[in-house]
Amino acid sequence: MPLDLSLIGKGLTPLLKPTVSWTHDKIIGREILGKRELKKTALQPILQEATEKVLDIIEEYDDPESHPICSFLLSPEAEQIIRQIYSASSLDNKENNLETIKREFLQAFYLYTGIDDSKIEEQNIQIFDILVEGCEQVLTKAIDKGRLSAHEAKSVLRHRIIVDELGNIKGLLDCLAKQDKSTVEDILKFEEEYRNQVVNRHGFITPPFVDATKKIPMDKIYVCPNFLPNYYSSQKGSEDLSITEFYTLLHRTVLLGDPGGGKSTFSQKLCYDLATKYENRLLADRQVTPFLVILRDYASQKQQEPCSILEFINDNIKADYQITSFPSDAVEYLLLSGRAVVIFDGLDELTNTSDRQKNRDDVESFANFYPSVPILVTSREVGYKEAPLNEEIFNSFSLGSFNDEQVKEYTEKWFKVTIEETENKRTKKVEAFLNESKGVPDLQKNPLMLGLMCNIYRGEGYIPRNRPDVYEKCADMLFERGDKRRDIKLPIPIQKIQTKIKPTIMYLANWIYREQSLQGGVIEQKLITKASEYLLKRRFEDPDDAEQAAGEFVRFCRGRAWVFTDVGTNRDGDNLYKFTHRTFLEYFTACSLVRNSKSVEELFNILLPKIANQEWDMVCQLAFKIQDKKDRRCGR
Structure with missing residues (x-):
C-alpha cells in the first residue's frame, strides 16, 4: 500500500487552519464565534479536543500577542515541526527525538513571535504536547480506519519523507541558534520579494517564431502535459498523472523527457505556479518558495571558481532576479525551515559524462544536507542512465507526449x-x-x-501533405531562419561552408542510418572525421582545413533545436550526437540517396532489395517522394 502523503504533508494543517481562523474571530469578537462552524475534515473529530485546548491557551493572552501565536501555528516553520512530530511518533526512540524537536519548537516560536520564551514557557510546552498528542491520534486513526495497517505504519518510517524530516532537525536547530527576531523578519520579507521576482521572470514563454522573438504570458500559451510513472518508480502501474496530481507527489523526483518535450518549460511553469499560488499549497500541500538551478550554468560557474549549490543560488538571486541586498543566510533558513523547493533543470546538458556525474553527485549531496527539501531534477531520457540519481531516494517520471x-x-x-x-x-x-x-x-x-x-x-x-516538405521547411527554419531571426551571424568558418551544411548532414545521416550501432549516438571525434571526409572531397584540398571546418560544423550543430544535436556523453566522456527525431534521420538519409543517384533507375536499384525485404519502409517512401518532386521541378 503506497504511503498516504496527506498524513505527513498536511500534518495537523486541517486542525490548525480552521483553528487560527476561529481564534482570529474570537479575538475580533465572541459574537462571531457562535456564527462560525469549523470546516468538516476527516481528522476533525479526533482533533477537536486538541483544538479547544490550544484555543484556551491562546485566549489567556491579550490581542497583540495572540495574533503572532496564530501566525506561527500557520507558518511553514510550525508545519515542518508538526511533520517531524508525526514522524517521531512512529519511532522506537520517540522520546529522545521529541525532546530535540521540542527545543526546536521553542526556539522557532520565540524567533517567529518575538514573545519572551520565559514568560510563556509552560504554555508553549502545553501547545507542543497537544501537537504531539494530535499527531499520535492521527496515526492511530489511520490504522483504525484501515488507511494504514500497523505493519505499514511502522514501514512508513523507512520512507524517505519520514527519514528526511527527522534528518533535518539538527540543521534547523543550528540555523535557528544563529538567528534573531529582526533577522527572521528580514528573511520573510526577502522571501516575498523574491517570489514576486520569480513571477516576473518565469511568467512568460518564448515559443518558436520565424520572424520575431515574442514573449507570451505563461497562462496564455502553456498546455499542461501528462506525467507517466516509470518502471522503477514506486508508482509502478499507475495511470498517467495530471499536472495537479504530479505536484502532490513531488518530493525527490526525476522528470525525464524527449528533446523538445517541454522539460525546461515545465520547470519554469512550476516556479511560476508556486510563486503565484503560494497560498494554494500546490506541492504536497506545502507552502514553498521555488529556487531554479540551471545545471549547465552551475557547472560553468563551478569550473571558473569552486562553489556550492547554495552559493550558486545566492549568486543567481543577485544576477538573474536583481535582488542585491538580502540576509546572507536567508536561503539556508528557507531550505531548513520547510519553506523551499529546488528545481535542478538539465542534468543531461553537460556533454562530458564525468562532469555530469559530478553534477549528479552534487545534487545528491545537496539532497542529503537538506533532507526535507523537495527536489525536482529534469533530464533527457537519452544519456540519463549514464549518470542516474539514486533510485532509492528519487522517484522517476516521464513527461508524456501531447495527446x-x-x-x-x-x-x-x-x-x-x-x-x-x-x-x-x-x-x-x-x-x-x-x-x-x-x-x-x-x-x-x-x-x-x-x-x-x-x-x-x-x-x-x-x-505540406508529404513528409519531405514538412521536414525541409522545419530544417530551413532551424538551420537558417533561426539565426537571421535572432540577428546572430554565423561564425566565419561556417560561412565558408554554409552551402555544404545540409549536404553534410545528409551524408552523415546516410552513414548513421546504415550503421545501427551509431543510431544511439555518434562520438564527436568520429563525427568530425566523417564530416571531414565529405568536405575534403567537395570543398577543401588540405585535410587539416577540412578537419578544422568539420570541427566548426559539429560545434555549429550543438543545440540546433533538435534536428541534429549533442545529446550527452558516453561512459568514457566522449560527446555524443544524434538525430533527435528518427523522422529527421530518415528524411536526410532519403535526401542523400536521391542526391547521389544519377537517375530514378539507379535509386530504384538501390532501394529494391530493401523493399523486397520489407526494410527501410519510411526511407523508401520519402526517397521516391523527394525524387518525384525533383523530377517535377526539372520538368520531367
Whole structure:
C-alpha cells in the first residue's frame, strides 16, 4: 500500500487552519464565534479536543500577542515541526527525538513571535504536547480506519519523507541558534520579494517564431502535459498523472523527457505556479518558495571558481532576479525551515559524462544536507542512465507526449496569440491546421515541433501533405531562419561552408542510418572525421582545413533545436550526437540517396532489395517522394 502523503504533508494543517481562523474571530469578537462552524475534515473529530485546548491557551493572552501565536501555528516553520512530530511518533526512540524537536519548537516560536520564551514557557510546552498528542491520534486513526495497517505504519518510517524530516532537525536547530527576531523578519520579507521576482521572470514563454522573438504570458500559451510513472518508480502501474496530481507527489523526483518535450518549460511553469499560488499549497500541500538551478550554468560557474549549490543560488538571486541586498543566510533558513523547493533543470546538458556525474553527485549531496527539501531534477531520457540519481531516494517520471486534446489546445492558444483575426476565422484556421498536420503525428505530439509546424502554417498557409516538405521547411527554419531571426551571424568558418551544411548532414545521416550501432549516438571525434571526409572531397584540398571546418560544423550543430544535436556523453566522456527525431534521420538519409543517384533507375536499384525485404519502409517512401518532386521541378 503506497504511503498516504496527506498524513505527513498536511500534518495537523486541517486542525490548525480552521483553528487560527476561529481564534482570529474570537479575538475580533465572541459574537462571531457562535456564527462560525469549523470546516468538516476527516481528522476533525479526533482533533477537536486538541483544538479547544490550544484555543484556551491562546485566549489567556491579550490581542497583540495572540495574533503572532496564530501566525506561527500557520507558518511553514510550525508545519515542518508538526511533520517531524508525526514522524517521531512512529519511532522506537520517540522520546529522545521529541525532546530535540521540542527545543526546536521553542526556539522557532520565540524567533517567529518575538514573545519572551520565559514568560510563556509552560504554555508553549502545553501547545507542543497537544501537537504531539494530535499527531499520535492521527496515526492511530489511520490504522483504525484501515488507511494504514500497523505493519505499514511502522514501514512508513523507512520512507524517505519520514527519514528526511527527522534528518533535518539538527540543521534547523543550528540555523535557528544563529538567528534573531529582526533577522527572521528580514528573511520573510526577502522571501516575498523574491517570489514576486520569480513571477516576473518565469511568467512568460518564448515559443518558436520565424520572424520575431515574442514573449507570451505563461497562462496564455502553456498546455499542461501528462506525467507517466516509470518502471522503477514506486508508482509502478499507475495511470498517467495530471499536472495537479504530479505536484502532490513531488518530493525527490526525476522528470525525464524527449528533446523538445517541454522539460525546461515545465520547470519554469512550476516556479511560476508556486510563486503565484503560494497560498494554494500546490506541492504536497506545502507552502514553498521555488529556487531554479540551471545545471549547465552551475557547472560553468563551478569550473571558473569552486562553489556550492547554495552559493550558486545566492549568486543567481543577485544576477538573474536583481535582488542585491538580502540576509546572507536567508536561503539556508528557507531550505531548513520547510519553506523551499529546488528545481535542478538539465542534468543531461553537460556533454562530458564525468562532469555530469559530478553534477549528479552534487545534487545528491545537496539532497542529503537538506533532507526535507523537495527536489525536482529534469533530464533527457537519452544519456540519463549514464549518470542516474539514486533510485532509492528519487522517484522517476516521464513527461508524456501531447495527446489529441492537448495538441488542439496548444494550437488554439498559439494561433490566438499570434494571429490578429476574428474568432471565426481563427477557429477555421485552427481546424484546417489540425486536419492537415495529422499526416505527421510524431511531430505533432512534440511541443517544440508542433510550434514549428504552426509557424510553417502561418507563413505558408498550409502544411505540406508529404513528409519531405514538412521536414525541409522545419530544417530551413532551424538551420537558417533561426539565426537571421535572432540577428546572430554565423561564425566565419561556417560561412565558408554554409552551402555544404545540409549536404553534410545528409551524408552523415546516410552513414548513421546504415550503421545501427551509431543510431544511439555518434562520438564527436568520429563525427568530425566523417564530416571531414565529405568536405575534403567537395570543398577543401588540405585535410587539416577540412578537419578544422568539420570541427566548426559539429560545434555549429550543438543545440540546433533538435534536428541534429549533442545529446550527452558516453561512459568514457566522449560527446555524443544524434538525430533527435528518427523522422529527421530518415528524411536526410532519403535526401542523400536521391542526391547521389544519377537517375530514378539507379535509386530504384538501390532501394529494391530493401523493399523486397520489407526494410527501410519510411526511407523508401520519402526517397521516391523527394525524387518525384525533383523530377517535377526539372520538368520531367
